[in-house]
Amino acid sequence: MAPTSPVIEVRNLTRSYGAQPVVQDVSFALQAGETLVLLGPSGCGKTTLLRMLNRLVEPDTGTVHVNGQDVRQLPPEQLRRRIGYVIQQVGLLPHYTVAENVAIVPRLLKADEAQITRRTEELLTRLHLPPARFAGQYPHQLSGGQQQRVGLARALAADPPIILLDEPFGALDPITRSSIRREFRELPELRQKTMVLVTHDVQEAFELADRILLLNHGQPQQLGTPRELLFHPANSFVREFFAADYLSLQLRVLRLHDVLSHQASGIEKHSLNSLKSDSNIIPHTVSIQDALQYFSSISASSGTPSTPSIIWVQGLDSANPDRLVPLTYPALMGAFAQTVQQLQTV
Amino acid sequence: MKILTELLAFWQLQADKIGQQTLQHIGLTAASLVLGILVGVPLGLLLTRRPRLAPWVLGLAGVLQTIPSIALLGFLIPAMGIGPVPAILALFLYSLLPIVRNTLEGVRGVDAAVVDAARGLGLTDTQILLQVELPLAFPVLLAGIRTAAVINVGVATLAAYIAAGGLGEFIFGGIALNNPAMILAGAIPAALLALGFDAVLAGAQRLSGRRLVWAGRALLVGLPLVAGLYLLPRAATKLLAGFSPEFVGRSDGLPGLQKLYGLRPVSVVLAPALVYEAARHGNVDIIDGYSTDGRIRAYNLLTLRDDRHAFPPYQAVPVVRRQVLQQHPELAAALNRLAGQLSDSVMTDLNYRVDYLHESPRAVAHRFLRERGLWQEAQPVRGATIRLGSKIFAEQYILTELYSALIRGYTNLGVEAKTGLGGTTICAEALRTGAIDMYPEYTGTGLLVVIQPSNATLDSLGSDPATVLRYVRKQYQQRYQLEWLAPLGFNNTYALLMRRQQARQLGISSISELSRFLQ
Numbered sequence: 040m041a042p043t044s045p046v047i048e049v050r051n052l053t054r055s056y057g058a059q060p061v062v063q064d065v066s067f068a069l070q071a072g073e074t075l076v077l078l079g080p081s082g083c084g085k086t087t088l089l090r091m092l093n094r095l096v097e098p099d100t101g102t103v104h105v106n107g108q109d110v111r112q113l114p115p116e117q118l119r120r121r122i123g124y125v126i127q128q129v130g131l132l133p134h135y136t137v138a139e140n141v142a143i144v145p146r147l148l149k150a151d152e153a154q155i156t157r158r159t160e161e162l163l164t165r166l167h168l169p170p171a172r173f174a175g176q177y178p179h180q181l182s183g184g185q186q187q188r189v190g191l192a193r194a195l196a197a198d199p200p201i202i203l204l205d206e207p208f209g210a211l212d213p214i215t216r217s218s219i220r221r222e223f224r225e226l227p228e229l230r231q232k233t234m235v236l237v238t239h240d241v242q243e244a245f246e247l248a249d250r251i252l253l254l255n256h257g258q259p260q261q262l263g264t265p266r267e268l269l270f271h272p273a274n275s276f277v278r279e280f281f282a283a284d285y286l287s288l289q290l291r292v293l294r295l296h297d298v299l300s301h302q303a304s305g306i307e308k309h310s311l312n313s314l315k316s317d318s319n320i321i322p323h324t325v326s327i328q329d330a331l332q333y334f335s336s337i338s339a340s341s342g343t344p345s346t347p348s349i350i351w352v353q354g355l356d357s358a359n360p361d362r363l364v365p366l367t368y369p370a371l372m373g374a375f376a377q378t379v380q381q382l383q384t385v
Numbered sequence: 386m387k388i389l390t391e392l393l394a395f396w397q398l399q400a401d402k403i404g405q406q407t408l409q410h411i412g413l414t415a416a417s418l419v420l421g422i423l424v425g426v427p428l429g430l431l432l433t434r435r436p437r438l439a440p441w442v443l444g445l446a447g448v449l450q451t452i453p454s455i456a457l458l459g460f461l462i463p464a465m466g467i468g469p470v471p472a473i474l475a476l477f478l479y480s481l482l483p484i485v486r487n488t489l490e491g492v493r494g495v496d497a498a499v500v501d502a503a504r505g506l507g508l509t510d511t512q513i514l515l516q517v518e519l520p521l522a523f524p525v526l527l528a529g530i531r532t533a534a535v536i537n538v539g540v541a542t543l544a545a546y547i548a549a550g551g552l553g554e555f556i557f558g559g560i561a562l563n564n565p566a567m568i569l570a571g572a573i574p575a576a577l578l579a580l581g582f583d584a585v586l587a588g589a590q591r592l593s594g595r596r597l598v599w600a601g602r603a604l605l606v607g608l609p610l611v612a613g614l615y616l617l618p619r620a621a622t623k624l625l626a627g628f629s630p631e632f633v634g635r636s637d638g639l640p641g642l643q644k645l646y647g648l649r650p651v652s653v654v655l656a657p658a659l660v661y662e663a664a665r666h667g668n669v670d671i672i673d674g675y676s677t678d679g680r681i682r683a684y685n686l687l688t689l690r691d692d693r694h695a696f697p698p699y700q701a702v703p704v705v706r707r708q709v710l711q712q713h714p715e716l717a718a719a720l721n722r723l724a725g726q727l728s729d730s731v732m733t734d735l736n737y738r739v740d741y742l743h744e745s746p747r748a749v750a751h752r753f754l755r756e757r758g759l760w761q762e763a764q765p766v767r768g769a770t771i772r773l774g775s776k777i778f779a780e781q782y783i784l785t786e787l788y789s790a791l792i793r794g795y796t797n798l799g800v801e802a803k804t805g806l807g808g809t810t811i812c813a814e815a816l817r818t819g820a821i822d823m824y825p826e827y828t829g830t831g832l833l834v835v836i837q838p839s840n841a842t843l844d845s846l847g848s849d850p851a852t853v854l855r856y857v858r859k860q861y862q863q864r865y866q867l868e869w870l871a872p873l874g875f876n877n878t879y880a881l882l883m884r885r886q887q888a889r890q891l892g893i894s895s896i897s898e899l900s901r902f903l904q
Contacts, residue, residue, distance in 0.1 A: 117507065128502075129498070131502070132517060143503075
């Protein structure tokens with residue numbers, strides 16, 4: 040596959056239920072390894088759009104190409120076996136054990152049984168479900184979070200290059216949800232996958248997306264990176280959609296190098312008080328939000344609130360990547376405020 | 386307590402018969418269940434894929450369910466005759482609704498998310514059906530089969546009415562004979578069978594996972610085997626008899642024949658209304674009937690001669706109030722003109738004309754009198770009016786018309802007919818109180834229903850028609866001042882009937898010959 044050709048290419052997809060248009064003229068193309076989040080309020084057509092990708096819903100007009108091939112040229116079952124699918128309700132087969140659920144697609148593809156067993160155990164281990172304990176259990180014996188992990192393992196079992204996820208964390212409580220989301224983000228299995236994820240949760244979208252397609256009433260409002268949507272909204276709907284979470288989204292989107300490149304001076308004089316150690320050095324790619332969390336964690340452990348805590352940022356100077364730049368909490372907040380002001384006026 | 390000892394005695398006496406009937410009952414139920422599953426489950430699954438058809442199919446199955454079972458059997462008989470085939474078909478139709486509905490509801494009840502996930506993973510529609518929907522719907526489906534099984538055990542008792550055997554034979558025999566022990570002898574095993582079927586299927590329902598699949602397979606293999614039980618006792622026989630339940634149980638019916646002739650034909654039990662049809666269509670070869678029934682002629686049946694007088698005499702005789710006879714001496718002469726004129730076959734023919742050719746009793750009666758030269762035009766009425774009664778069936782209507790015409794033709798008395806009196810006791814009572822002046826009665830009926838003598842007296846009377854008539858006449862005179870005139874000639878009693886052609890081929894014309902042939 041040539042690197043330039045998109046893994047998924049959607050052209051002018053339209054679908055109506057009766058007289059009610061659900062998806063109107065949506066187009067996008069995804070490169071290998073990219074994560075696209077379909078975002079929008081309930082009933083905006085994002086799930087229908089997702090289901091048209093693996094032909095669970097057939098479009099009225101428009102085309103879907105996967106790896107350059109029109110999906111209509113394949114029997115839908117064969118198409119689906121090559122695309123992972125995860126849904127909010129998980130939908131584990133209640134009469135199958137965990138291991139049998141994970142093995143469904145490899146068995147459909149008539150993979151070697153020994154290989155299936157190996158793959159199942161590997162996936163369950165990686166998703167923190169030790170096979171010795173969980174492989175023989177039935178879905179009703181698992182918690183919601185465990186079920187969702189099995190659902191994910193099932194989608195990954197045949198190692199499909201594409202994964203579709205429909206509100207995969209939607210049914211979980213907030214704590215389980217954020218921990219599974221973190222696991223999900225860090226799962227090496229998913230690094231290379233091309234993913235399309237449906238959510239109505241703005242924070243989730245910003246955490247996971249390479250690009251976001253924001254939909255309203257089936258019409259695409261804007262397609263772009265989280266930063267583009269946040270700082271360059273295409274219309275008032277986009278702007279208002281993010282208004283409530285504006286600050287936290289900025290903290291999540293902007294990284295240290297985005298705010299610190301403007302002013303790398305004026306902090307030096309405080310640096311004397313602080314020792315550099317492995318525990319207070321962070322890379323420049325960290326988001327502002329994570330850096331702030333870092334500050335609060337070290338100030339809690341240092342126990343001296345009078346002296347400002349300092350962290351050392353690595354890699355800001357591209358000419359000298361090992362150079363460490365010290366940073367205090369007030370300095371970070373000042374730089375952040377300045378950057379936001381600049382970005383909004385551009 | 387008495388009924389319990391009677392019941393136990395009955396079971397002891399009929400042990401092999403009960404065993405055979407139980408096997409037949411299980412076979413009938415299982416065979417219809419197999420059919421119900423083979424048709425109902427695929428039909429239910431089809432409905433899950435064509436939901437628009439569902440209300441129609443379920444509605445139709447529901448309508449079938451509401452047809453009273455005896456009526457459903459009645460509908461099937463013209464098309465399929467009698468025997469196991471229509472019985473199994475009827476039971477099958479009853480099992481459809483629960484099986485189809487529960488299949489549909491079971492599949493509908495499968496979590497939509499599970500089906501959606503399975504489809505999204507790339508299972509084909511068939512794989513979803515077989516690997517996801519069917520296993521998950523199985524407990525509900527099985528509940529439907531369970532319902533059908535219990536319904537069918539119950540309805541299968543009715544199979545006895547159409548010669549399909551089963552535990553209903555004793556139940557309906559018991560009802561016909563008003564014998565509670567006999568009813569229980571069939572009803573208790575039937576109830577136990579229903580509980581047994583239910584328990585086995587309930588056990589299957591509680592299984593889970595793999596075992597459930599095995600249970601499903603065992604059910605599919607086991608049921609036809611059980612259904613096969615039904616065929617086992619159906620050994621080949623020279624002639625098959627079909628008897629109504631009452632005939633089988635009454636001492637002057639089949640047991641009397643066994644005692645007197647040693648006649649033990651291989652027999653099935655049938656609804657009284659169906660025995661003639663069964664003989665006509667060749668489902669059975671020997672039936673019980675009444676000697677003057679019009680269908681004997683209509684279906685070309687032969688009455689086997691009762692050469693050892695096993696059947697009691699039921700001679701038809703006009704019964705008249707003595708007072709009326711004394712006041713109008715000319716009446717007895719007019720009535721007695723009919724004495725001896727009506728043989729069994731003549732009466733059968735007259736009944737046939739009314740019942741099957743749908744001629745009016747009056748026309749039939751008048752033509753008969755003309756043919757016999759007994760007809761006289763009505764005389765002017767100058768005297769009192771004679772009130773004639775009759776029971777509700779064609780033979781009595783015809784006799785009433787005959788007597789009306791004779792009284793009008795040979796006397797100056799007027800006639801008023803009070804037809805359609807509902808039964809022997811009503812007629813006898815009407816006659817005693819003077820509400821009517823006369824009606825035709827049968828000696829056996831007068832003896833057993835009205836006089837009700839002791840068993841010892843009955844035994845001493847035996848089955849000689851003249852003796853019985855003498856006794857009845859004397860008793861009526863003494864007790865009620867009623868007179869039995871001269872017999873009309875025919876004897877409306879039990880009769881053994883065969884198809885005329887077959888009887889001729891086999892050279893059988895009497896019950897003794899039949900008994901010899903069967904040995």
